[in-house]
Amino acid sequence: MNLDFSDDQKMLKEQVRKFLADKCPMSVTRRVLDGDEPYAKEVWKGLVDMGLTGTAIPEEFGGLGLGALELCVIAEELGRAAAPVPFSSSIYLAAEAIKLFGTQKQKETWLPKLASGEMIGTVAISEGTHAAHPRNIETAFSGGKVNGAKQPVADGGEAGVVVVAVNTGGSGEQAVSLAIVDTKAGGVSSEAVRTLDPSRENVTMTFKDAPAEILGDKQGEGWSQLSRILDGAAVLFAFEQVGGTEAALEMAREYALERYAFGRQIGSYQAIKHKLADIYVKKELAKSNAYFGAMMLNDEGAELPEAAAASRIAGSDAYVFAAQENVQTHGGIGYTWESDCQFHYRRAKLLALTIGAPIQWKEKLVSRLEAKNAA
Amino acid sequence: MDFNDTPEEAAYRKQVRAWLDKNATRKADAKGMELPRDLDALIAESKAWQKKKADAGYACITWPKEWGGGGGTTIDNVIYSQEEANYLVPGGIFAIGLGMCIPTVMTWGPEEAKERFVRPAVRGEEIWCQLFSEPAGGSDVAGLRTRAEKDGDEWVINGQKVWTSGAHFCDYGILLTRTDPNVPKHKGLTMFWIDMKDPAVEVRPIKQMSGGSEFNEVFFTNLRVKDSQRLGKPGDGWKVALTTLMNERLAVGGSQGNADTDDLIELARDTTIAGEPAIRHGGVRERIADWYVQAQGLKFTRFRTLTALSKGETPGPESSISKIVAAKKMQDLGSFGMDLQDMGGVIRDRKLSPADGAYTEQWIGAAGYRIAGGTDEILRNIVAERVLGLPGEIRVDKDLPFNQAPKGK
Numbered sequence: 001m002n003l004d005f006s007d008d009q010k011m012l013k014e015q016v017r018k019f020l021a022d023k024c025p026m027s028v029t030r031r032v033l034d035g036d037e038p039y040a041k042e043v044w045k046g047l048v049d050m051g052l053t054g055t056a057i058p059e060e061f062g063g064l065g066l067g068a069l070e071l072c073v074i075a076e077e078l079g080r081a082a083a084p085v086p087f088s089s090s091i092y093l094a095a096e097a098i099k100l101f102g103t104q105k106q107k108e109t110w111l112p113k114l115a116s117g118e119m120i121g122t123v124a125i126s127e128g129t130h131a132a133h134p135r136n137i138e139t140a141f142s143g144g145k146v147n148g149a150k151q152p153v154a155d156g157g158e159a160g161v162v163v164v165a166v167n168t169g170g171s172g173e174q175a176v177s178l179a180i181v182d183t184k185a186g187g188v189s190s191e192a193v194r195t196l197d198p199s200r201e202n203v204t205m206t207f208k209d210a211p212a213e214i215l216g217d218k219q220g221e222g223w224s225q226l227s228r229i230l231d232g233a234a235v236l237f238a239f240e241q242v243g244g245t246e247a248a249l250e251m252a253r254e255y256a257l258e259r260y261a262f263g264r265q266i267g268s269y270q271a272i273k274h275k276l277a278d279i280y281v282k283k284e285l286a287k288s289n290a291y292f293g294a295m296m297l298n299d300e301g302a303e304l305p306e307a308a309a310a311s312r313i314a315g316s317d318a319y320v321f322a323a324q325e326n327v328q329t330h331g332g333i334g335y336t337w338e339s340d341c342q343f344h345y346r347r348a349k350l351l352a353l354t355i356g357a358p359i360q361w362k363e364k365l366v367s368r369l370e371a372k373n374a375a
Numbered sequence: 376m377d378f379n380d381t382p383e384e385a386a387y388r389k390q391v392r393a394w395l396d397k398n399a400t401r402k403a404d405a406k407g408m409e410l411p412r413d414l415d416a417l418i419a420e421s422k423a424w425q426k427k428k429a430d431a432g433y434a435c436i437t438w439p440k441e442w443g444g445g446g447g448t449t450i451d452n453v454i455y456s457q458e459e460a461n462y463l464v465p466g467g468i469f470a471i472g473l474g475m476c477i478p479t480v481m482t483w484g485p486e487e488a489k490e491r492f493v494r495p496a497v498r499g500e501e502i503w504c505q506l507f508s509e510p511a512g513g514s515d516v517a518g519l520r521t522r523a524e525k526d527g528d529e530w531v532i533n534g535q536k537v538w539t540s541g542a543h544f545c546d547y548g549i550l551l552t553r554t555d556p557n558v559p560k561h562k563g564l565t566m567f568w569i570d571m572k573d574p575a576v577e578v579r580p581i582k583q584m585s586g587g588s589e590f591n592e593v594f595f596t597n598l599r600v601k602d603s604q605r606l607g608k609p610g611d612g613w614k615v616a617l618t619t620l621m622n623e624r625l626a627v628g629g630s631q632g633n634a635d636t637d638d639l640i641e642l643a644r645d646t647t648i649a650g651e652p653a654i655r656h657g658g659v660r661e662r663i664a665d666w667y668v669q670a671q672g673l674k675f676t677r678f679r680t681l682t683a684l685s686k687g688e689t690p691g692p693e694s695s696i697s698k699i700v701a702a703k704k705m706q707d708l709g710s711f712g713m714d715l716q717d718m719g720g721v722i723r724d725r726k727l728s729p730a731d732g733a734y735t736e737q738w739i740g741a742a743g744y745r746i747a748g749g750t751d752e753i754l755r756n757i758v759a760e761r762v763l764g765l766p767g768e769i770r771v772d773k774d775l776p777f778n779q780a781p782k783g784k
Contacts, residue, residue, distance in 0.1 A: 001618070095545065125718060126717065126718035126719050128719050128727070129716040129719035129720070129727060129728055129729060130646040130647070130716060130717065130719060130723060131646050131647045131648065131653075131717035131718075132717070132718070133647055133649070133650040134650065135650065145482060151719065151722070151727075152718065152719065152721055152722055158455075187526075193722055193724065193725050194722070194724045195721045195722055195723050195729070196713075196721055196722075196735055196739070197721065202721065202722075245536040258783060258784060260781060260782050260783035261512070261513075261514050261515040261518070261770040262514075262515050262518070262768070262770060262771070262772060263772025263773075263775070263780050263781050263782075264771050264772075264781065265783065269752075269768070271752040271755070271756075272752075299603060320710070324706065324742065327584075327742045327746075327747055328742075328746065328750070328751065328752075330512050331513050331514065331746055331750065332508070332537070332538055332743075332746055332747070333510070334742075334746070335583055335584050335743040336581055336582065336583060336584065336748060337581075337582035337583060337584060337586070338581075338582070339584075341584075342584045345584065345739075345742060347494055349710070349713065349721075349738070350721050352714075352719065353620070353714070353716075353717065353718060353720045353721050354718060355715035355718070356717055356718060357675065357713075357715070357716075357717050357718075357720060358714065359648055359656075359658060359714055359715075360648055360649065360717060362658070363648050363649040363656070363658075364649060367649065
């Protein structure tokens with residue numbers, strides 16, 4: 001039995017953790033949240049200098065040729081620090097999309113730039129405050145051009161390349177394709193959209209006759225491609241969620257030890273003990289599901305869809321619960337702007353929504369289990 | 376059983392409605408109109424409305440007419456509040472003063488204080504705040520440290536209060552201080568009324584997670600108050616505070632502008648889960664059903680309380696469940712409304728989001744509401760200990776002199 005990371009992977013985790021503890025304390029997340037920066041440039045540069053953006057990109061495209069497991073440990077540390085950087089958009093989403101489904105030429109064009117961190121990428125799916133599905137995507141690709149609007153798009157304002165879910169005609173899932181858009185080739189504009197977590201940039205992206213290519217050159221495969229891309233991202237985001245849960249739990253635990261009420265530490269009361277124990281339980285369930293997700297992702301295992309869904313559902317549950325109960329444990333002070341509790345409160349909910357809400361993933365999961373059990 | 380007014384209640388309601396129709400705009404007819412957002416304008420409009428109410432006998436309805444009140448019954452007050460809720464009128468800024476501070480002055484203050492303060496407060500000429508909580512003690516209010524030391528005919532006060540709603544625009548406040556640290560914590564407290572505009576009082580707004588700042592820190596640096604500003608005897612402070620807090624319980628809260636199951640049904644029609652209308656999804660339907668049942672349960676619990684009041688009886692303890700249920704529901708329902716919007720649920724913009732952005736705002740606001748006015752955990756302790764009679768927590772500090780009790784940092 002080996003459901004653990006290797007010593008090398010654990011060493012990488014420690015390196016990333018040390019770097020972020022030093023260069024990305026909560027004050028950096030606060031700075032980005034309070035100000036106009038789209039992300040913390042000095043933290044991004046540090047991650048890039050450590051070679052992390054190239055981790056899972058093949059050497060032939062300028063990457064380190066490592067894999068999903070290394071990305072997972074990096075993700076966990078980024079989540080622990082609630083790091084205000086576009087790593088997920090660029091690496092879990094855009095780079096993976098192109099790596100999995102791009103033509104050789106598309107890979108040669110984009111992967112080296114994403115690997116080196118000189119360019120940021122992202123994926124654009126949602127078109128407003130409703131769930132996207134094959135029959136309601138209006139952004140269209142035809143005649144080599146994309147027309148429409150996507151909202152929200154994470155890191156869209158900073159992205160040099162965007163993988164866009166577009167309608168290419170046809171029925172059912174075949175109506176959707178993924179198009180690659182060079183944001184500097186014309187027809188692309190972005191406008192900031194206000195979200196619940198201003199430590200991460202989100203925009204409305206408008207395409208007006210924006211030149212584009214189909215990812216992989218064959219139309220009509222976008223929805224199933226997206227499914228695989230989002231499964232991989234779900235596992236990586238789950239590691240961010242586990243890291244964030246641990247950070248929130250540690251915050252709550254420290255406060256429960258230091259705060260007195262009625263002559264004793266608030267951590268000595270059962271209500272608080274049980275609350276923190278519940279966070280711990282959810283965290284371990286999330287971590288274990290994420291580990292299996294990591295294994296499936298790394299091996300391209302047959303159970304990847306179920307494992308990804310379980311990772312995302314457990315990770316979202318754990319982090320949102322931990323963040324909410326961390327505020328609760330802190331009492332009134334936890335609800336102030338000054339407190340760091342708000343960063344986990346915001347980030348937990350953002351992560352739980354960014355590639356689709358838990359209820360969507362639960363539906364996907366059960367459909368998949370039904371199909372398996374019918375066979 | 377029925378929801379009917381008695382003939383007297385019906386007559387009162389008719390009279391109230393007629394007066395309101397003449398003097399205010401119904402919310403239903405107030406399309407596009409809004410209460411002022413600018414604080415000074417809101418205060419001015421609040422004062423004007425309070426004066427109108429006072430002139431007509433609708434301010435402080437249960438208070439004696441000699442003090443400017445309406446001389447009416449508790450149920451009259453409830454009827455008026457129910458009717459006024461349908462009109463676009465400002466309400467909040469006098470709630471603490473009239474609901475908590477002035478009743479405390481009326482119960483414990485010397486005659487001169489009552490003569491000076493009650494009528495102007497009823498008429499909305501002066502605004503009050505309540506200064507109890509401190510950084511060292513929120514749930515444990517009696518653990519407060521703000522110190523008042525006797526100096527001749529005066530007291531000198533030093534310390535800090537926190538979570539003081541409205542301190543930035545209040546004229547006066549009731550302040551709970553420690554006058555004797557050598558006795559157990561509940562025995563060494565004394566209450567005073569103070570002038571919030573005194574130069575020795577510094578008000579600093581506290582910014583909340585939501586981005587707004589409705590409350591403040593208040594610092595006292597050698598604030599001098601006269602002994603005649605004392606409410607109750609030295610050492611009576613806890614007794615006086617209980618009067619204040621008891622009156623807080625009578626202030627009827629309600630859900631203010633939160634999204635509820637009707638909104639969820641509308642949203643669920645407009646969005647999908649795995650490509651099918653969310654309203655058809657079993658998981659969504661079940662959650663809507665559960666929240667509806669909770670909301671109705673709370674509503675009819677309030678009605679049972681009203682029934683008791685209508686009969687002139689003391690309401691039972693069932694009303695203590697209200698915030699325990701409402702606060703968590705506010706958070707969970709808001710969170711679920713954001714989930715139904717899927718990836719778009721991260722957007723925080725009234726113009727773009729359904730229900731005027733209510734889901735996100737209530738999900739953020741609920742984080743504070745589960746804590747303010749009694750945390751979820753303290754409220755459950757109150758039900759367990761005071762309603763169900765279960766043994767209280769072992770108190771390690773209750774009989775120790777305050778300056779010897781463990782306090783942490």
